[in-house]
Amino acid sequence: MNDDLSWMLDSALEIPGALHAVLISADGLLMARTKDFDKDDADRVAAAMSGVQSLSRSLAFFCEDSSQLWRQTLVEFDGGWVFLISAGDGAYLGVSAEADVDMQDITFRMQQLVGQLGKVLVAPPRENLGAHS
DSSP: OOHHHHHHHHGGGGSTTEEEEEEEETTSOEEEEOTTSOHHHHHHHHHHHHHHHHHHHTTGGGGTOTTOOOOEEEEEETTEEEEEEEOSTTEEEEEEEETTSOHHHHHHHHHHHHHHHHHHHOOOOOOOOOOOO
8 A cells, every 4th residue: 555645545535524535556456545444445445446447437338429438436325425536547536425425525626636646646757778688
């Protein structure tokens, strides 16, 4: 887990009703989690969210155009919500929230966070150090 990113994820929890946040890779690996979210639970959520985003992407044709880009998935439960959005190439941000969360506030905060994460997640290109003999 990247502790440098965890403090950024914790900022998503500033929205009243937000519970937990995870940053995952496209292949379902946990990249970061909010500090008060158990690692085993976060690993399980990361794997499940990878599947959710994959299933969501496969439904683009249902909107009459299979070339449409997936933007987010929202899952509602009796007691709350799960939000999942793209956080750049091969990364996804997931946030859970209570049922009465202000959905506009949480999605706006997630978009802000993705902007911040994007700057951190982009790795500089490798320098060509030359071939070794």
